[in-house]
Amino acid sequence: MTTTACATDTASGDESPDAAGAVRFPGFTIAADGSYAARLAPRGDVWCPERWSLDSAEPYAVPLPLDQPEEPGTEVLPLADGRVLVHRVADGRHLFSLLYPTGPGTGQLPLGAVETADLTLLPPSPSGSCAYALAPGERSSAVWLVAGGAFGPELVAQVPGRCSGGVWLDRTGRMLALDRELDGRTRTVAVDLERGGEVSPLLQIGDDSDDRLLLADPGSGFIMVRSDAPGHDRLGWGQLGSTLPVRFPEALRLEDCAVTPLAIQPGQVLSPEACAVALRIDGAGGSWLGVWSPQQRRTQQLAAPYGWLGCALWAPGRETQSAELLLPYVTEDTPCGLARITPPAPEPVPGPAPVPALAAAPAPSAPRPVPLQQAQLTGRLAGR
Known part of the structure; x- marks a missing residue:
């Protein structure tokens, strides 16, 4: 199962735009392997961490209450062993603890604190045993290992510029992509956490564009980006290491709606253009599900279940070979x-033949991802 760690809690309605203009959903977070999820759930008039088990025959939730209720802004993140990391803020300090069920009660393991102005948890690491946080600053940003270290929170990288976002580029939790604002431009860089936070360029589409990485599939190298290179803010797709330009499909432009990529279908290592992408679509009528791939001209729009938490997981189908979307x-x-939703088969693409299969992505063991080639904003850019 491959997942994306973004969702919103419909009870709290806690949504806020990040620096990329995309919607950030801090209320529901899914482990990288899809085994567990965690959210801050309402219990009467107070808030309580809650762990979901997703890899069982039927999902079930385990409340993790403590004597003191949580503040509404508390962040939670599940680890692969079933423990839940809790990030609290008190007196200007960022406090971290691990919660776990202990029979009728809840156990808590304090991990330490970080003193900084702003700090937020990064998406769950693919390793499942560690957790990281990003502390943005005006001149530099810090990446902290806040769970999984030997001696409490540990500073692992200092990146020049103000950073936001956070996308993992490999399956080990070594390569982290951050959107860095520097000298008036925002570009995505790759940070090697095993080489002292070594920084290398990753995404630059135009000479004067602001380019941000939203999602990446480590297997195929398929990526989703947001950029103003076409003249205004657009969603696009490409592949790490490819010489083909980033493309900005018209199918991802929906009038009077905000479109947020949620999860990339895995398993398309040799044919990334076949990757399907689950989308959240927000409009005046509410929120619903979208499914799109580079092989189709239009985005499929599907009704989401009532009470949808705003995220999606790709999983193998139970009865067919087609992938399913799991919607909490x-x-x-x-x-x-x-x-569980099995998206309909995409309509055949009229006109030119599909784009040939792109080369496989660099092996995860490579020292750093190969940077995207600069896109030429002509010809087929706004097409597929």
Whole structure:
């Protein structure tokens, strides 16, 4: 199962745009291997961390209450062993603890604190045993190992510029992509956490464009980006290491709607153009699901279950070979729900033949990802 660690808690409605203009969903986070999820759940008038088990026959939730209720802004993140990392803020200090069920109660292991102005958890590491946080600053940004270290929080990288975002580029948790604002431009860079935070360019589409990485699939190298290189902010796709330009499909432009990529279908190592992408679509009528791939001209729009938490997981189909989308949801009658949707087969693409298969992505063991080639903003850029 491959997942994306972004969702919103419909009970709290806690959504906020990040520096990329995309919607950030801090309420529901899924482990990189899809085994567990965690959220800050309402319990009457207070808030309580809650762990979901997703790899069982039926999902189930385990509340992790403590004597003191949590503040609404507390961040939670699941580890692969079932423990839940909690990030609290008190008196200007960022405090970290691991919670775990202990029979009728909840165990808590304090990990230490970081003193800094701003700090937020990064998406779950693919290793599943570590957790990282990003502390942005005006001149430089710090990456902290906040769980999984030997002696509490540990500073592992200092990146020049103000950073945001956070996308893992490999399956080991070594290569981290950050969107860095420097000298008036925002570009994505790769940070090697095993080489002292060594920074290398990753995404530069135009000479004067602001380019941000939203999602990446380590297997195929398929990526989703947001850039103003076409003249205004657009969603696009490409492949790490490819000489083909980033493309900005018209299918990803929906009138009067905000489109947020949620998860890339895995398993398309030799044909990344076949990768399907799950999308969250927000409009005046609410939020619903979208599915798109470079092989189709239009985005499929599907109804989401009532109480949808705003995220999606790709998983192998139970009855067919087609991949399924798993959609977590919460209602009064179903406190822990997981709807399964098999997207319809895409309509055949009229006109020119599909783009040939791109070369396989660099091996995860490479010292750093191969930077994207600069896109030429002509010809087929706004096409497929």
